[in-house]
Amino acid sequence: MTEQSIHLRVRRQDRPDSPSYWQEFKLPGHPDHNVVSLLMALREHPVTTTGERVDPVVWDHNCMEEVCGSCAMLINGVPRPSCSALVASLTQPIRLEPLPKFPVVRDLLVDRTRIDEGLKQVKAWVRIDGLWDIHEGAPRIGPNEWAANYLYSRCMSCGCCMAACPQFGPHSDFLGPAPLAQVRLMNAHPTGRYDARERLHAIMGDGGLSDCGQAQNCVRVCPKEIPLTTAIGELGRQTTVQMFKDLFGPS
Amino acid sequence: MSQPSVIVVGGGLGGLWATVRIADAGFTVTLLSLFEVKRSHSVCAQGGVNAVLDTKGQHDSVRQHIIDTIKGGEYLANQPPVKSMCEDAPGLIRTFERMGVTFSRTPEGLLDQRLFGGVKNKRTCFAGASTGQQLLYGVDQQVRRLESEGRVIKHEWWEFLSLLRDEAGVCRGIVAMDLRSLEVRAFMADAVVMATGGMGQLYAPKTTTSTNSTGAAASRCYQQGAWLANAEFFQFHPTAMIGHDKTRLMSEAARGEGGRIWVPRTPGDRRPPRTIPEVERFYFLEEFFPTYGNTVARDEAARAIWTVTQEMGLGLGGGDRVYLDLTHLDQAFISTRLGAILEIYRKFAGVDPVTEPMEIFPAAHYGMGGLWVDFERAADGGIANGSVRNHATNIPGLYACGECDYAYHGANRLGANSLLSASYSGRVAGESVVSYLKGFAGTRPGVREDLIADEVARQQGLNRAIQEGQGSECPYRIHQDLGALMTAKVGVVRANPQLESALSELRQLAERLDRVDFGAANPWAHQGLVFARQLRDMITLAKVVAQGALARDECRGAHYKPAFALPIPAGTFPGDPAFEAYRARWQENNHQWLKTTIAEHHDDGPRIHYQEVDLSLFPPTDPRDYR
Numbered sequence: 117m118t119e120q121s122i123h124l125r126v127r128r129q130d131r132p133d134s135p136s137y138w139q140e141f142k143l144p145g146h147p148d149h150n151v152v153s154l155l156m157a158l159r160e161h162p163v164t165t166t167g168e169r170v171d172p173v174v175w176d177h178n179c180m181e182e183v184c185g186s187c188a189m190l191i192n193g194v195p196r197p198s199c200s201a202l203v204a205s206l207t208q209p210i211r212l213e214p215l216p217k218f219p220v221v222r223d224l225l226v227d228r229t230r231i232d233e234g235l236k237q238v239k240a241w242v243r244i245d246g247l248w249d250i251h252e253g254a255p256r257i258g259p260n261e262w263a264a265n266y267l268y269s270r271c272m273s274c275g276c277c278m279a280a281c282p283q284f285g286p287h288s289d290f291l292g293p294a295p296l297a298q299v300r301l302m303n304a305h306p307t308g309r310y311d312a313r314e315r316l317h318a319i320m321g322d323g324g325l326s327d328c329g330q331a332q333n334c335v336r337v338c339p340k341e342i343p344l345t346t347a348i349g350e351l352g353r354q355t356t357v358q359m360f361k362d363l364f365g366p367s
Numbered sequence: 368m369s370q371p372s373v374i375v376v377g378g379g380l381g382g383l384w385a386t387v388r389i390a391d392a393g394f395t396v397t398l399l400s401l402f403e404v405k406r407s408h409s410v411c412a413q414g415g416v417n418a419v420l421d422t423k424g425q426h427d428s429v430r431q432h433i434i435d436t437i438k439g440g441e442y443l444a445n446q447p448p449v450k451s452m453c454e455d456a457p458g459l460i461r462t463f464e465r466m467g468v469t470f471s472r473t474p475e476g477l478l479d480q481r482l483f484g485g486v487k488n489k490r491t492c493f494a495g496a497s498t499g500q501q502l503l504y505g506v507d508q509q510v511r512r513l514e515s516e517g518r519v520i521k522h523e524w525w526e527f528l529s530l531l532r533d534e535a536g537v538c539r540g541i542v543a544m545d546l547r548s549l550e551v552r553a554f555m556a557d558a559v560v561m562a563t564g565g566m567g568q569l570y571a572p573k574t575t576t577s578t579n580s581t582g583a584a585a586s587r588c589y590q591q592g593a594w595l596a597n598a599e600f601f602q603f604h605p606t607a608m609i610g611h612d613k614t615r616l617m618s619e620a621a622r623g624e625g626g627r628i629w630v631p632r633t634p635g636d637r638r639p640p641r642t643i644p645e646v647e648r649f650y651f652l653e654e655f656f657p658t659y660g661n662t663v664a665r666d667e668a669a670r671a672i673w674t675v676t677q678e679m680g681l682g683l684g685g686g687d688r689v690y691l692d693l694t695h696l697d698q699a700f701i702s703t704r705l706g707a708i709l710e711i712y713r714k715f716a717g718v719d720p721v722t723e724p725m726e727i728f729p730a731a732h733y734g735m736g737g738l739w740v741d742f743e744r745a746a747d748g749g750i751a752n753g754s755v756r757n758h759a760t761n762i763p764g765l766y767a768c769g770e771c772d773y774a775y776h777g778a779n780r781l782g783a784n785s786l787l788s789a790s791y792s793g794r795v796a797g798e799s800v801v802s803y804l805k806g807f808a809g810t811r812p813g814v815r816e817d818l819i820a821d822e823v824a825r826q827q828g829l830n831r832a833i834q835e836g837q838g839s840e841c842p843y844r845i846h847q848d849l850g851a852l853m854t855a856k857v858g859v860v861r862a863n864p865q866l867e868s869a870l871s872e873l874r875q876l877a878e879r880l881d882r883v884d885f886g887a888a889n890p891w892a893h894q895g896l897v898f899a900r901q902l903r904d905m906i907t908l909a910k911v912v913a914q915g916a917l918a919r920d921e922c923r924g925a926h927y928k929p930a931f932a933l934p935i936p937a938g939t940f941p942g943d944p945a946f947e948a949y950r951a952r953w954q955e956n957n958h959q960w961l962k963t964t965i966a967e968h969h970d971d972g973p974r975i976h977y978q979e980v981d982l983s984l985f986p987p988t989d990p991r992d993y994r
Contacts, residue, residue: 130889130891131889131891146611147717148609148610148611148716149611150612150715152612153610153611153612156611156612156843157611159843159895160841160843160844169886171885171886171888171889171895172894172895174892174894176402177578178402178406178408178577178578178579179406179408179410179411179577180577180578180610180612180613180615181411181615181711181715182714183410183411183497183500184405184406184407184408184410184411184577185405185406186402186406199612199715200714200715202715202717204717205717221547221892222547222889222891222892225892228403232403232511235508235511236511236514236515239512239515240508240511241466241467241508241509241511241512242465242466242467242508243512244462244465244466244509246391247384247387247388247391247462247466247506247509247794248391248458248462249455249458249459249461249462250461250462250465251458251461252461253460253461253464253465253478254464254465254467256472256475256476256477257472257476258472258476259472259473259474259476262469262470262471262472262476265469266469266471266494266495269468269469269494269501269504270495270497270500272405272406272410272500273403273405301467302467305467307465307467308467
């Protein structure tokens with residue numbers, strides 16, 4: 117197999133408050149390369165196309181099996197996990213940029229604390245008495261309902277949907293698609309639904325469901341193909357019902 | 368000091384379970400993690416988690432789960448903790464279910480169970496093909512709830528550097544580093560729980576583990592006096608897929624459904640695989656193991672691949688890979704049966720295994736060894752609930768759980784027991800810590816401020832030394848050399864001369880690390896510095912693995928040293944004089960080697976001694992016989 121060189125452009129940033137700049141690199145190609153393995157090769161020999169030796173590119177990665185969510189970045193303008201971005205399938209020069217909408221820590225490393233905050237805000241958990249055995253499990257869940265729930269439980273907080281969403285970002289309080297989809301998941305659990313009202317109230321105010329502009333970008337970029345817009349649609353119905361309950365009587 | 372507090376280091380399954388159990392008891396937990404806890408390596412476990420529910424009409428029993436776990440580990444695990452873990456497994460599953468974990472269901476809406484390697488009954492709960500991810504998220508959500516109530520304080524993006532011990536040697540806190548600012552500071556606590564995961568990165572890139580599974584934290588505890596146990600036992604998964612960054616697991620199901628493993632008979636044959644005629648293919652598992660063929664056990668398969676590629680020189684293109692071939696099977700059949708796992712290969716290798724053979728090799732998967740932890744035996748043969756000794760290391764006030772401890776798997780781990788041991792040990796460690804805290808009478812004197820300041824200054828000095836280092840070395844290249852060395856000489860098949868040379872090469876790697884040069888690097892979020900520090904501790908850990916392997920002159924579980932193999936004489940059976948003579952040799956070997964390896968740190972290298980294994984429930988009477 118002939119080794120063709122790979123041309124890489126990386127948007128770099130030294131500190132959270134410093135301006136970004138571009139650097140270009142050329143590396144020997146290898147048929148197996150994905151973007152993470154490429155950056156690993158680069159850090160052993162971080163020299164730009166102009167021959168300048170620079171600090172290795174800083175980025176986040178861990179499992180490299182597209183299940184931990186760490187390594188998401190903007191690759192040729194598309195937010196996606198970099199471990200599963202095979203170099204052979206990418207147009208060159210390959211442009212790597214930090215995941216937009218989140219504060220840059222350094223280079224391609226971003227701070228996704230806002231996803232975590234969103235999950236707290238919507239109470240994305242099932243309240244249980246404690247982590248001890250109560251000698252029974254949860255109520256049964258039919259296989260069809262399980263299949264629908266399972267889609268949402270695979271969300272790995274990579275932030276791609278948030279990065280692609282025009283409504284989410286430093287300019288707005290919008291929770292974004294990932295935490296909203298967890299409301300859909302928790303409200304479907306047979307005991308999780310006991311707190312459905314609190315979760316729905318958490319998404320009925322500012323920054324909640326009504327801030328969704330229905331651009332549908334989220335569902336297009338989700339690496340796990342989670343039906344985020346379906347969840348948002350279902351939550352629209354749930355919040356409408358909740359609104360009537362709030363108006364006309366105790367629920 | 369008012370209310371006692373606890374530090375938990377690591378936010379995988381073990382660490383999060385410990386965190387919740389301690390917080391549930393009313394104590395504040397400070398949780399440190401290298402990254403957001405939900406990105407921990409627990410998410411990588413795909414297959415499932417074992418618990419006897421006996422819902423499949425097979426008369427499965429907890430007793431059988433205990434026996435399978437003990438025999439799978441070739442009797443090297445202490446039996447009381449294994450017994451209690453297997454007994455408590457169904458309760459853990461019920462608790463996970465209450466948290467909302469999306470376990471796969473039967474048509475009746477109950478938890479489904481599947482068959483897994485090494486056992487005869489369906490005993491494995493699963494959540495699609497992402498069980499570990501689902502279990503971790505379940506506990507992550509509970510921790511987030513406690514965090515929102517102020518009962519857990521998370522410090523993500525902090526790295527554990529060292530333990531703080533008072534004048535009596537009791538662990539009273541840690542020193543840690545902010546991975547962004549590189550600020551080094553002390554965190555004080557009344558107890559510390561290490562839940563820092565495995566050490567597969569010693570074998571990188573030929574490992575299925577995440578890049579943060581370095582073992583550095585366990586190594587740091589070891590260098591401060593904590594014992595490491597059974598470090599030489601490392602499970603290699605035979606079928607991991609190609610990758611320069613890491614190797615990704617290819618499920619055993621691919622062999623189970625009819626996949627065949629082969630190499631071309633001619634060394635270095637570079638023809639496309641599908642053009643190589645049948646007669647020129649070497650289906651070596653089928654030739655070596657006529658009865659089991661391609662479905663032979665994990666360790667046997669890994670050793671056969673090792674023999675064919677390393678000793679016979681028949682690896683693909685002269686390398687270390689072999690083919691795992693599904694192309695002879697019906698395409699619709701394999702797509703239905705193996706769809707999800709084949710998708711992983713397509714995604715990461717960019718090749719369709721339905722039409723092209725996969726290229727695979729054995730990869731370091733799970734370390735059975737780790738920090739030594741104690742237990743207290745109860746009258747019923749299990750462990751005593753709530754004893755302060757359970758999961759306590761030999762350093763007072765320091766506990767360990769999850770893959771970084773050594774407690775449940777002996778010489779080899781049963782499939783789908785890792786998520787179980789991580790969860791169970793986290794729960795038990797948490798409960799032990801609660802007992803430990805409740806046992807304090809009155810207040811203890813604080814740790815002397817000068818001791819704390821000295822340790823912080825020492826750690827800052829280590830950072831400075833790296834920043835000011837001069838030379839031509841790059842830590843990432845040294846890491847590659849470490850992985851290659853460990854794979855070649857402390858891997859699937861071991862021999863004493865190679866182990867000795869590995870130990871001397873490890874010393875050279877440590878010396879090269881003194882000559883790492885980052886130039887005038889930007890110190891903000893300096894990943895290279897962080898990694899160089901981890902790498903030094905990984906090399907120290909690798910010495911323990913190699914030293915333990917050198918000292919142990921036998922074959923047991925994942926530790927395979929052919930010069931000391933004790934094969935059953937062919938064609939003999941119990942009662943035959945030849946078999947009975949063999950049985951006597953086997954018993955003599957157990958008498959000498961059925962012992963826990965314990966390594967203690969000294970400046971000139973690890974010192975090893977052995978400890979008796981608690982065999983009080985099922986003493987070994989018969990050799991393993993798979994004929």
